[in-house]
Amino acid sequence: DFLAYMVSKGCKPTEATYTILIEGVAYEGMAKEALELLSGLCSRGVMKKSSAQHVASRCNVGLRGWLS
Numbered sequence: 001d002f003l004a005y006m007v008s009k010g011c012k013p014t015e016a017t018y019t020i021l022i023e024g025v026a027y028e029g030m031a032k033e034a035l036e037l038l039s040g041l042c043s044r045g046v047m048k049k050s051s052a053q054h055v056a057s058r059c060n061v062g063l064r065g066w067l068s
Helices: 002-008 015-027 031-043 049-059
Strands: none
Touching (some): 015 031, 015 049, 031 049
16 A cells, blocks of 8 residues: 555655545545544554544544544
């Protein structure tokens, strides 16, 4: 996948990279996978909770409640 390719070439993904990835996953109707990505990023400290809440609301897939 593209994320693995980026990392293999020495490009460290940013919060923006992950946001685009999560929005794409949600857009494809994979809300559970988007939720898992957001949760993992928050627990590893890659993304702030407030940023994750913003991404979840933009995805419009009903994920907002899990971060409360």
